[in-house]
Amino acid sequence: MSLTYVLNRLLSVILTLFLITLVTFGVTNILPGDVAMMIMGTQSNPEAMAGLRASLGLDDPLIVQYGRWVGGMLTGDWGNSLIFRQPIAVLLGEKIAASAIIVVMSMTIALSLAVPLGVWAAVHRDKWQDTTSSSAALLGVSLPDFFWGIVMILVFARWLGWFPSSGFVDPAEDFMGALRHAFLPSLALGLGLMAHLTRMTRSTMTGILEQEFIRVARAKGLAERVVVWRYGLANAIGPVITIAGLQVGYLFGSIIVMESLFNYTGMGWLTYQALLNRDMPLIQATVFVIAAVVMLTNLLVDLLYLAIDPRIRLD
Amino acid sequence: MKKFRTSKGLIGVVLVALILIVGLFAPVFIPPEAATAMNMTARLSPPTWDHPFGTDQLGRDLFYRVMLGTQTSLKIAGAAVLMSIVIGLPLGMISGYAGGRTDNVLMRLVDTLLAFPALLLALTISAILGPNLQNTIIAIGIAFTPYLARIVRGEALRVAQMPYVEAARSSGTTDVMILTRHILPNIMPAVIVQGTISLAFAILAEAGLSFLGLGTQPPAASWGLMIQASRDYLDIAPWTALVPGLAVALTVLGLNMFGDVLRDVLDPRSK
């Protein structure tokens, strides 16, 4: 049954993706201004701009542009960025890889902090440990992530000098370098993600620790450590990962600010540049790809859940 | 009301009350000019007797700014959350209660919106609408709506299966009555709790949008705008960030604790 389930989810993902193309295309065309204006800036004059506009193909009817866009995407021709003059497919390839490092790293950081903290809080529910852990987690979300980003830069780059303050390094050329460059933005993002994950881990674990099988495990004489961290956590991982998957959407919003701050040129940066410069093909492509990645991540998480939790595995 | 007496509940209630009082009464006691008056001879001044919280890059008093900013921040966050509730609540409730095709269509729409990161959505919306307070509220409100709709739908789905709903239906209660009298009161606790937590996120969202020039327009004060303005001076004048940051932190902390407690208090079974 699980194959049908996967296909089913895939079908609904495709349907949603189609809706996303419509929304994206519709919205980008309501955006005031266009790329010709941005290319020329305050050096522009009407005649020059008309010429540029025509040469960029901005004068075609919308339906033609939509058809060309969707058709192009299906055939693998994503067109060129009007502002950067690069093939969008190439740009996306580079930037997705860059952002993937940050997304994975920040999620890893967030999970490795949030899960122990959440479990700790659940075990000591309503005690001082609980309050401490929730407060610590909340601190991360109490201040905007760009605040944490600047603090990271100051502390780890400027004062301690442990990590570079900005930039992106291609992991294919220098893997450790790439990780070092991604670390600070990931840490800042991770702090922001942590709060919600801690909360969810706590509430999931609280529920699980009240389950009968936990009492059964204790009645078997298993050590509390085993009961909580093995019997309990094995059940909490699924829901926590699902939340983590949903967080990916939030993360792709946060990287817009964070990548700009760290001059880490990934998808967030590219999307923001595209938006700022009214580079319609690039806006459409980046927004669509982000939405698609978010959806596919959630699909992936569901499948992962499928693999983790035997209850859902069969049907 | 016993639940309020726990230490966590007490902290939450006190913080929220404090913030509400400041938000309501600060503008009564502090003239608006106090937040915008500049002093070029005391730029980025650390806390002193004259300026207990220090000053910002234009020599404006941070104490007055953070006090007067409270109302602005609460207004934006409150209105945005209210908007997400006004749209998301009926949407989620109908989706969860009606089920079937209606549910499918509505949730597909919600999914589509959810696929766009909230900040990206808010960014695009305000790029279209233009930057002002009202549009910031709309942008944050719309961005939050799908999350709320999802939560409400889940709750409505759960409540719709409760025997008391079935009992109401079997005693001839109309759908509208079931929605308003039975489902609504039972999902309200979840909505209120989600609302308090969203408030905290909305305050931060305003800060995020300020980063991009949306949100409150200077020289008016809001916490988000203050944090945003402080980012160039964090290393030489950390108080410019810490003052509004602490205000947001205390509010978020207070609202979260308050939300947790509210969840317990609103449950009639727990009294």
Add this chain to the structure above:
Amino acid sequence: MKRRDFLRNSTALIGGSVVVSSAMFMPTALLAQDTPVTGGTLIWGHSETTQNLDIHQTGTASSSRVLQNIHNSLVTVDENLGVIPQLAESIDVSDDGLTYTFTLRSGVLFHDGSPMTSTDVKYSFERVKDPATGAVSFEVFNNVASIDTPDDLTVVITMSSVNAPFLSRLAENGAGAIIPVGSGDTQGTTPMGCGPFKFARYEVGNVVEMERFDEYWDGPAYLDRVLAREISESTTRLTGLRTGELHMINDIPLDRVGEIEADPNLQVVSWFPLNFDFVNMNHNYEPFQDARVRIAFDMIIDKEALMQGALWGQGATSPSAGYPSAASYNTDLVQRPQDIEGAKALLAEAGYPEGSLNIVFKATTNYPYHIETAQILVEWFRMAGVNLTIEQLTWADWLSQCWIDRDYQMTMMNFFALWEPDYLFYSVWNSTGAFNYRGVNDPVIDELTERARGTVDDAERAEVYKAVQQQIFDEAHDIVLWFRNGTIGAQPNVMGLDTVVHPNGSNLNFHKVWLAA
């Protein structure tokens, strides 16, 4: 005033302050200053993102700043802003001002090794002239009737009517940049010309890498490579300089210049002017059609205090937008001093008593100091009984609303200091000017700017432009505030920084820059 007086090499300043401190802090620069060394990679923290790398198309300062090192132009300007030949050896202008004959330098090679000839010049100029190219400077060639290439090293341009600023316009904005025949389509992604550096690599948003072109006609550069890392976040850029990740950065945050100058381990180069700023009033908005309102608004503003407040003193106020060291700069003008009461009276006289004006001031977040300026203005305007509300706009929104749609009441903008007076005054203040987004419609200015175009004599032309400045000031068509300093912060081992700033104040030229060991 010569602009050179404004150029300060901070090494000299440091030298002065080092005397009292220990020799350990003696910058190596002082020791090895006069013996340039070849080699090394300079990492430059560039303040802006480069976009389209086509020198003809791009209108953004960011791309030009980099492309300056890849391309050479037919003509350029010297330190005194006089037009001098660059790729041309000599220029001959006919007496009637209708025929320009350029003799090209021989032995100039493009980066692909091919020699530059007159056909390349013809190709380049025709490309700019063609509206379909979408070149920002295409109007420079408006009056060009024909471009002839009698031989490989001669280009003859015939004008249909006199266009006095033609040569100086050719020296600006990439209008005169020469690219090889047929390379137009690839310039946007792989720019190629005959400048001192070859284009090597472009990672969008991250870095532009250039390497030395050994066959450069004016002798090879010292640096092996220049890595222009694009770091638009100013705090981050500054941190990069402080941690030593970057050799140099341009555009030090205004409030930090003093701090970096005081740091014995860093050097600062600052120059004047980088750009001018002015407050704009939309002439199509009813209250601003009355000169008294505009003058009153001018009187509300204390420019010096505003400059200290918004620029942290990094600039100098000016009543005119004319290039300060240019011959055409009107030195007789004096900014109106702040006079709130006078302004109130004038406004009342114009029919706008206290509290009757509610004006939206649109400022772009692209220039954070514009936001600061606006905030300070709000306070003064409130004192004068004018209610100013700020609306922050992204760059795109500012361009679309203020520049294109002219949908605003008040705003402010900066332009890179335009030393070429026709380009400046005609474009910005002529009623048909391309940059007249305020809707200025002053017959006096229109007449004067047209007349200047036909005036071949330089001194005579300068006088006409002085009159233009007087008229702009008298009518307060705009409120000119100041010229802003440009700044570079660098590690002490970056040498030759006195040559890096192009006379136009915006472009950076790394030909003579070198790294001490």
Add this chain to the structure above:
Amino acid sequence: MNALVSVDHLRVEFPTDGGTVVAVQDVSFAIEPGETLCVVGESGSGKSVTSLSVMRLVEFGGGTIASGSLSFTRTDGTQLDVAKASPQVMRRLRGNEIGMIFQEPMTALNPVFTIERQLTDGLILHKGLTREAARARALELLQSVRIPEPERRLRQYPHELSGGMRQRVVIAMAMACEPRLLIADEPTTALDVTIQAEILALINRLKREKGMAVLFITHDMAVVAQMADRVVVMNAGKIVETGTVADIFEKPQEDYTKSLLAAVPKLGEMAGKAVPEKMRLIGDADARAVEAAKTPVARKPEVLLDVRNLTTRFPVKGGILRRTVANVHAVEDVSFTINVGETLALVGESGCGKSSCGRSILRLIEPESGEVWLGGRDIGALNAFDLRRARADMQMVFQDPFASLNPYRRLKDQVAEPLTNFGIAKGPALKARVLDLFDRVQLPRAFLNRFPHELSGGQRQRVAIARALAVNPKLIVADEAVSALDVSVQAQVLNLMMDLQTDLGLSYLFISHDMAVVERVSHYVGVMYLGRIVEIGPRAAIFGNPQHAYTQALLSAVPVADPRQRKFRDDVRFKPITSPIFPTGHAAEPSVYFEVAPSHLVLQN
């Protein structure tokens, strides 16, 4: 020789925000080796806390043993006071010398670990076995609890096993290290009656074979009668009475014990009685006199409800297009009639379709086919508007008194809701009618303005009944309406329902799994199995002369509250219930009955 366990003046407290709650106080009892001690009591009696204290598991629920001792004789003969032992010693005791099984087999197993892992980890921990040895032992254990295909089960996850099988696994787990004491906390409460019989028999057999003692916690006097050697009766955290099972059932000393026993219907005690009989209640004499005044009456001859060939199916969606690939045949060709003033009971085990049948009649779920005639109207043919009106004639009372009332509305509003819906009463009339309804279900008027959480389970069920009565219905569908209630409360509510029937001429469709209760209250009984009625007829005929194999099995599995009628000494095994899911297009055969006696019908297989 020492007692295996000797509990002395145990006191357990739970500190809460509102002060300390004493859950158990002054509890003393002993368990001898090899005996079964049943602790019986209603909810809140402290019986579970007592059992958890023996394992010292109570502290994980926030409780503390405030005073008293719990002496346990260890395998080596030494005495250990469990109340004071170190956590390390307790861990060695748990699962090793004391095993425990719990109420909910569905949640007692960790859903993400295999059966093997859960069976072996105790063995590896306590007995130091290798993984292979532990696996071999686990296999042995599964065989000893008689699980079919034990090898396969080891590799399976809990959700792949039925409830009965899971409880067998839990028992195997508890037995793994051959403990000397098995604590069973309501081990069969959540199970169907046939499975309960199997599990009870299994516990009895293992106890006999291994010679271990059993501490058996239950609320069900019938189970006590079947299992106990000795009995401890608890109420409100204290011991009421202790004695041998015979003494407790035949010579109860305390009033509480007596009333408890009185309220329990005994299967078979209605033999030869024509009409239903009210439950016995032992309370104050006045109430008894009032109660006695009303006696259930015989049915009237006119038909109220006529259900013909009712079929309800739930689609099982599957495939990429979410099309229906199969159907759950929840109700399959069911026909019966209920006369005015009559109670028809539908009995069967979980999943047999009895609830779906009730809901289909009210069209709370839409039946696939069939006709439902109520008072001469075909309910199935009504449009939405008329259906709403028609529902005034038929009301439902649900099982869970906690879920069937809206927690956020005042009781008077909930009772008044049907009245306002149909515009039956307004203003003062409405108020008077609500008051009248409260009186009728014997609820104090002070409750009018209260919220559901302020009421006990039995009181809530009365509110639910009042709400159902508000519109003067002719038929009430009572879906497991008393199943969740303690036995004494259950008796009160049943009596109320029977009184109302006498007074108002109501008809009941009484859906229940409890055969003893059904025998007491119904005129007619239908036995459901896999969506069909397999046997239907007058109550006396079904209980006195069951014809269908399933009816016979069901009756044989019901524990009787009489220690002299012990049923589950040896292994008991019933045919497992097969799945009611069929692929789409499956043509279900019509239900064909033959009449063994007048109106006693049995399904032909």
